Amino acid sequence: KRTAVLISGRGSNMLSLIEAAKAPAYPAEIVLVVSNRPDAGGIARAQSFGIPAKVLDHKTYGRDREAFERELDAMLVAEGIELVVLAGFMRLMTPWFVERWNGRMINIHPALLPSFKGLHTHERALEAGVRLHGATVHFVSPGMDEGAIIAQGAVPVLSGDTPEALGARVLTVEHKIYPQALALVASGQVRLEDGRAVCRAAAE
Ligand code: GRF
Incomplete structure (x- = not known):
């Protein structure tokens, strides 16, 4: 594609x-x-x-x-x-x-949606005291960071983390899941149907 x-x-x-x-x-x-x-x-x-x-x-x-x-x-x-x-x-x-x-546009967000939509996700994750954080690839829908979820990757939040250190850890997972998610969508294995990401057998 x-x-x-x-x-x-x-x-x-x-x-x-x-x-x-x-x-x-x-x-x-x-x-x-x-x-x-x-x-x-x-x-x-x-x-x-x-x-x-x-x-x-x-x-x-x-x-x-x-x-x-x-x-x-x-x-x-x-x-x-x-x-x-x-x-x-x-x-x-x-x-x-x-x-x-619609169904042909995807985004990556540096948080485990639906938590921490919007900006400054790493600061907010640290403030909230969550123990797991990560990144989400989703189809783009009109609401910000609200589209159907295709893939997620999680990382631990470690004691003493700064937003920068946590962000760098999340970024490594972004670089892993985004190529995987794009492959799923481009091959037709994942499609947007009725507002949800649906998995199918690989397209012939
Ligand atoms: C990434 O953290 C991504 O999740 C967010 O913006 C950042 C972009 O980084 N939406 P890069 O330009 O891909 O290095």
């Missing part, structure tokens, strides 16, 4: 997907990276792997979210994109865009 990765920052998850997709049998091919921030470190990293990385600066569109998304959508369609992967993409999508890519 022709796949685009959307980023806003350093792009370490993007890199883990690019690495995984090098395997000949991997069912997704990363053919495009789009950043909504011109200064995202991930842009140069994608290019160093020979993957075209484009900037679509949301600031150019002011408050008109849909104008930005229409342009993004046109870019994806022009490249024949079949799957959209959000990897540290820090923009909420409007219901129009989410509906258009």
Whole structure:
């Protein structure tokens, strides 16, 4: 499946997907990276792997979210994109865009959903005193961090953890589960049906 990765920052998850997709049998091919921030470190990293990385600066569109998304959508369609992967993409999508890519767009969130939706998840996990934390890959739905769950990975919270130390531990699990989850979706083994992620036998 022709796949685009959307980023806003350093792009370490993007890199883990690019690495995984090098395997000949991997069912997704990363053919495009789009950043909504011109200064995202991930842009140069994608290019160093020979993957075209484009900037679509949301600031150019002011408050008109849909104008930005229409342009993004046109870019994806022009490249024949079949799957959209959000990897540290820090923009909420409007219901129009989410509906258009329903079942074909996934995101990774650095917490075990439905706990700790939104930002600053590692700080909040430490404040709450949970003993397990982690990351979740989910289909994107109109509610923030609310879509059907595809995969999760857990890590222990250790005494003396700082948000940075905990975040680094979670990141290693993100790099493991995101390529696995993308493979499940790209191969058709997991689909979105009636708002839930449903497993099936591998597509023929
Ligand atoms: C990751 O922690 C991801 O879960 C969150 O934003 C961070 C992006 O990191 N949505 P990177 O750009 O993939 O390194």
